[in-house]
Amino acid sequence: MKILVTGGAGYIGSHTIVDLIENNFEVVCIDNFSNSDDQLLKGIEQITGTTVVNYNVDLCDLEKVKEVFSKNKIDAIIHFAAFKSVDESVGNPFKYYQNNIQSLNNILKMVEEYKIKHFVFSSSCSVYGNCNELPVTEKTAMQYAQSAYGATKQMGERMIEDFQKICAANFIMLRYFNPTGAHPSNLIGEIVKGKPSGLVPNITQAAAGIIPFMTVFGTDYDTRDGSCIRDFIHVSDIAHAHTLALQKSLTDNSQQLLEIYNLGTGNGITVIETIASFEKVIGKQFSYNKGPRRDGDVVAVYADNSKAKSDLHWHCKFSLDDMLQTAWAWQEKISAKL
Numbered sequence: 655m656k657i658l659v660t661g662g663a664g665y666i667g668s669h670t671i672v673d674l675i676e677n678n679f680e681v682v683c684i685d686n687f688s689n690s691d692d693q694l695l696k697g698i699e700q701i702t703g704t705t706v707v708n709y710n711v712d713l714c715d716l717e718k719v720k721e722v723f724s725k726n727k728i729d730a731i732i733h734f735a736a737f738k739s740v741d742e743s744v745g746n747p748f749k750y751y752q753n754n755i756q757s758l759n760n761i762l763k764m765v766e767e768y769k770i771k772h773f774v775f776s777s778s779c780s781v782y783g784n785c786n787e788l789p790v791t792e793k794t795a796m797q798y799a800q801s802a803y804g805a806t807k808q809m810g811e812r813m814i815e816d817f818q819k820i821c822a823a824n825f826i827m828l829r830y831f832n833p834t835g836a837h838p839s840n841l842i843g844e845i846v847k848g849k850p851s852g853l854v855p856n857i858t859q860a861a862a863g864i865i866p867f868m869t870v871f872g873t874d875y876d877t878r879d880g881s882c883i884r885d886f887i888h889v890s891d892i893a894h895a896h897t898l899a900l901q902k903s904l905t906d907n908s909q910q911l912l913e914i915y916n917l918g919t920g921n922g923i924t925v926i927e928t929i930a931s932f933e934k935v936i937g938k939q940f941s942y943n944k945g946p947r948r949d950g951d952v953v954a955v956y957a958d959n960s961k962a963k964s965d966l967h968w969h970c971k972f973s974l975d976d977m978l979q980t981a982w983a984w985q986e987k988i989s990a991k992l
């Protein structure tokens with residue numbers, strides 16, 4: 655079984671490749687290093703002893719993508735490649751619509767042309783917008799996406815739903831909540847190019863002195879301490895869900911599967927509580943600024959993950975402390991190289 659992982663040199667893609675190799679899948683990768691470099695591919699090799707072939711190709715370039723498919727017999731695709739910063743997408747929506755939609759469109763063309771039977775898509779809890787019920791289930795109605803990034807994930811899901819009607823293949827869409835932490839080996843983790851966008855990279859970079867301070871955006875929301883509520887989940891738990899999703903797809907011969915799964919722990923925690931947990935884990939305090947609300951942020955979102963647990967037999971192995979400990983270990987390692 656040869657699996658094409660797009661965006662495999664990135665944060666979640668690299669952890670997923672490790673999990674796939676550990677479960678005896680062969681992997682080939684497309685990543686143009688627009689938000690990564692080859693460091694994580696080397697880390698994959700150190701962990702698994704396997705060298706993954708990467709094609710440095712922009713998925714928006716259809717002819718180059720076709721060349722990869724003509725050279726490899728692909729059995730299944732996991733499509734991670736996308737830009738992912740909510741904040742950046744508010745200031746530069748064109749960049750997000752262009753990359754995230756065009757690359758998905760091209761890869762779906764390959765599904766059709768090469769009759770690929772199994773497709774897993776990286777979606778996001780940002781598709782829910784400011785929802786009316788918590789925790790959110792896969793059936794919770796989507797609201798207006800608060801950012802261009804969230805809109806690209808809503809559109810991506812819609813593109814797949816439309817495409818599934820005319821294509822004999824299985825599609826699984828995984829809605830990640832807030833992936834955090836690093837592989838326990840500390841050989842792969844999140845590489846942040848430029849300004850960090852996620853909360854935990856902001857915390858670890860501030861604690862390491864890479865950025866002068868961190869800001870909590872919005873402390874007057876209607877939550878228990880006024881800051882936003884998120885559902886952090888260890889990246890290796892997210893990664894393993896892809897292997898399970900693929901295995902489910904492979905054992906389903908209907909070629910009509912269209913499933914959505916929430917991947918979160920189900921524990922809603924505020925931004926300020928997350929900072930306090932981090933201080934406890936590393937045993938030191940640091941100060942943060944309180945800033946205004948930020949465009950694009952939803953107030954609160956956390957998952958009902960019961961469908962993934964029952965259908966995929968998935969469960970989370972890592973606690974919040976594990977997430978913060980591994981994120982900090984990774985930050986210390988990459989800071990030492992600067």
Ligand SMILES: NC(=O)c1ccc[n+]([C@@H]2O[C@H](COP(=O)([O-])OP(=O)(O)OC[C@H]3O[C@@H](n4cnc5c(N)ncnc54)[C@H](O)[C@@H]3O)[C@@H](O)[C@H]2O)c1
Nearest residue numbers: 661664665666685686687688689690712713735736776778
């Ligand atoms: N990290 C999160 O908080 C989070 C949350 C929900 C959903 N997601 C989704 O998960 C997926 C992976 O996220 P990640 O955190 O690993 O991001 P990442 O930026 O670390 O990885 C994405 C990879 O895709 C590559 N890429 C982007 N556009 C490309 C293109 N046109 N052609 C080839 N390669 C391209 C980048 O170089 C990068 O290595 C994305 O679709 C993201 O939207 C991430």
